[in-house]
């Protein structure tokens with residue numbers, strides 16, 4: 233993974249990609265933003281009250297010279313953002329609503345991305361996923377051909393690299409959603425040099441159990457294969473059948489996934505979110521993400537349990553998505 237970040241930094245050199253950090257009051261976020269600015273890799277735009285952010289910087293011994301600090305309360309181009317927000321929300325927000333909502337750092341920051349004053353946004357160190365992603369879903373929206381945004385983690389331990397999806401957004405995906413999550417995750421994996429071999433996970437392998445839950449995954453496999461016949465993908469698999477060759481031989485002989493999957497599509501958000509945290513906390517995997525896929529512009533969420541290093545890395549990935 234260190235190679236990935238070195239390659240990303242090379243790719244970003246001289247590109248002046250600006251990333252918004254709406255959580256200027258959080259010491260992990262402020263420290264990562266200052267580091268990125270001082271390394272001149274991305275241009276950080278930090279959101280927060282000037283007094284509070286300066287106070288935190290003094291406490292942490294940080295200089296704010298390498299970042300831009302925007303306070304929604306005093307932002308000079310608020311009228312432009314208000315007009316653009318009302319236009320984007322078409323009938324769902326009045327001007328009065330817009331003025332109020334744009335005082336919220338995540339909405340304000342997302343609008344900066346929407347009106348091209350910044351290339352991407354990283355938030356979620358101090359906000360729930362719902363509060364972080366809702367502005368993006370409403371304002372940035374999904375790109376053409378994608379019906380739902382989803383969130384993946386790149387799980388890294390030494391040389392091992394896997395993609396876990398969806399661990400962040402869709403609570404109860406239907407079979408069409410699961411197929412789309414699989415296809416989008418395969419594209420995301422390629423960005424990280426992972427040649428996709430996708431396993432659609434369940435508590436059943438190739439019909440060993442039957443229920444509406446397993447049928448949903450079986451249908452998803454068929455939809456994904458019809459949409460992307462060249463993608464190496466199969467299921468439904470229990471995790472052992474997807475990951476352990478000797479178990480795959482017994483439970484799923486003849487599958488093109490031979491216990492060698494590297495992208496794991498979980499059947500629900502419950503499974504995906506619990507699964508990634510177990511691998512992270514018990515399995516000592518580094519969990520990079522969640523990386524949101526399918527949006528028009530890059531907006532990424534952090535876990536509230538993130539470190540400064542996690543903020544730094546997700547910001548690099550976000551900037552990398554902006555120059556795709």
Ligand SMILES: CC(C)(COP(=O)(O)OP(=O)(O)OC[C@H]1O[C@@H](n2cnc3c(N)ncnc32)[C@H](O)[C@@H]1OP(=O)(O)O)[C@@H](O)C(=O)NCCC(=O)NCCS
Nearest residue numbers: 361362365366369370374379380381399400401402403505
């Ligand atoms: C993502 C989430 C916040 C969206 O829920 P919500 O705010 O109730 O969504 P709504 O149904 O009100 O929709 C709000 C907007 O987002 C859009 N939207 C909702 N889910 C979406 C998705 N997966 N992809 C794209 N757009 C989506 C809706 O179309 C709607 O757009 P509109 O206002 O322009 O019509 C919700 O599904 C959620 O809480 N997911 C779990 C997040 C979480 O806690 N994860 C675990 C930790 S990472």
Ligand SMILES: CC(=O)OP(=O)(O)O
Nearest residue numbers: 400522534535536537
């Ligand atoms: C991704 C995730 O689970 O985020 P949080 O830990 O903030 O809920």
